[in-house]
Amino acid sequence: MSTAAALPSGIDSLSHRERERERGQDIAPLLQVDNVSLEYRTPERVVRATHRVSFDVHAADRFVLLGPSGCGKSTLLKAVGGFIPPVEGEIRLDGQRVTHPDPDRIVVFQEFDQLPPWKTVKQNVMFPLLASRTLGKKEAAERALHYLDKVGLAKFADVHPHQLSGGMKQRVAIARALAMQPRVLLMDEPFAALDALTRRKMQQELLELWDEVRFTLLFVTHSIEEALVVGNRVALLSPHPGRMRAEVNSHGFSLASHGGAEFQSTAQRIHDMLFEEEPEAVAVP
Numbered sequence: 228m229s230t231a232a233a234l235p236s237g238i239d240s241l242s243h244r245e246r247e248r249e250r251g252q253d254i255a256p257l258l259q260v261d262n263v264s265l266e267y268r269t270p271e272r273v274v275r276a277t278h279r280v281s282f283d284v285h286a287a288d289r290f291v292l293l294g295p296s297g298c299g300k301s302t303l304l305k306a307v308g309g310f311i312p313p314v315e316g317e318i319r320l321d322g323q324r325v326t327h328p329d330p331d332r333i334v335v336f337q338e339f340d341q342l343p344p345w346k347t348v349k350q351n352v353m354f355p356l357l358a359s360r361t362l363g364k365k366e367a368a369e370r371a372l373h374y375l376d377k378v379g380l381a382k383f384a385d386v387h388p389h390q391l392s393g394g395m396k397q398r399v400a401i402a403r404a405l406a407m408q409p410r411v412l413l414m415d416e417p418f419a420a421l422d423a424l425t426r427r428k429m430q431q432e433l434l435e436l437w438d439e440v441r442f443t444l445l446f447v448t449h450s451i452e453e454a455l456v457v458g459n460r461v462a463l464l465s466p467h468p469g470r471m472r473a474e475v476n477s478h479g480f481s482l483a484s485h486g487g488a489e490f491q492s493t494a495q496r497i498h499d500m501l502f503e504e505e506p507e508a509v510a511v512p
């Protein structure tokens with residue numbers, strides 16, 4: 228199979244539409260981020276985190292937001308999660324404006340401590356299903372075991388989080404999110420705190436899981452390599468405040484192409500695009 232070169236966004240969205248048409252599906256994007264500016268307001272000042280960012284995520288996309296630290300990636304994810312309202316623009320899921328958090332959008336964070344330690348692994352996965360009254364106890368337990376099996380942790384259902392490694396805890400967090408069967412799974416640097424080998428393994432597993440479940444993923448990272456491996460589409464954000472710089476089609480890359488010439492040249496091109504702007508002059512007091 229030939230490896231697809233990185234293409235401008237227009238070409239990518241065209242191929243998307245073609246694929247959707249072939250399947251006879253509606254071509255409307257699942258998630259639309261439309262001209263969205265996000266700000267933090269403190270009594271002293273206003274910090275603009277993103278400036279008029281737009282992108283569309285289609286069903287079963289693995290859409291990656293890539294950009295340097297502080298460019299507003301986490302803030303964008305929180306806004307899609309419904310935790311921060313845009314000061315400008317709109318976020319829509321299935322054409323409906325996002326105004327609050329909802330189980331149709333679940334976030335997996337970077338931190339290993341996102342699992343309440345007093346609950347067993349299975350109870351952790353069951354908890355949102357029960358709290359949101361999505362399922363009764365018996366069905367929640369069955370679904371929890373189903374997704375724990377998918378992440379290879381069925382045997383660990385009855386242990387507590389402190390008995391797990393960092394990678395295993397992240398697998399539990401992923402199982403817990405997938406068990407809710409969200410319309411969009413939001414991941415904020417979920418593997419950033421793992422060692423390099425475990426990180427690669429988790430990337431591979433996430434792709435295998437996607438092959439099986441075909442969930443829609445919005446994934447945040449500041450690693451160019453991770454973006455190319457995990458994503459089928461990568462949005463590049465400029466440094467603070469984040470603006471859309473470009474979109475790259477990365478569906479031809481996988482862990483197997485990591486290190487290959489085309490992978491390296493695309494990674495280099497992305498690096499150049501991300502950092503091409505001259506650094507702003509530093510104000511001297």
Ligand SMILES: Nc1ncnc2c1ncn2[C@@H]1O[C@H](COP(=O)(O)OP(=O)(O)OP(=O)(O)O)[C@@H](O)[C@H]1O
Nearest residue numbers: 267274276295296297298299300301302303449467
């Ligand atoms: N609670 C907050 N109050 C005020 N400013 C904030 C707050 N959280 C983030 N910011 C600012 O908003 C901007 C975007 O932050 P954000 O955390 O979204 O960046 P990021 O791209 O996720 O960075 P990183 O890769 O380091 O996680 C930064 O300038 C940051 O200082």
Ligand SMILES: [Mg+2]
Nearest residue numbers: 300301302415
């Ligand atoms: Mg962040």
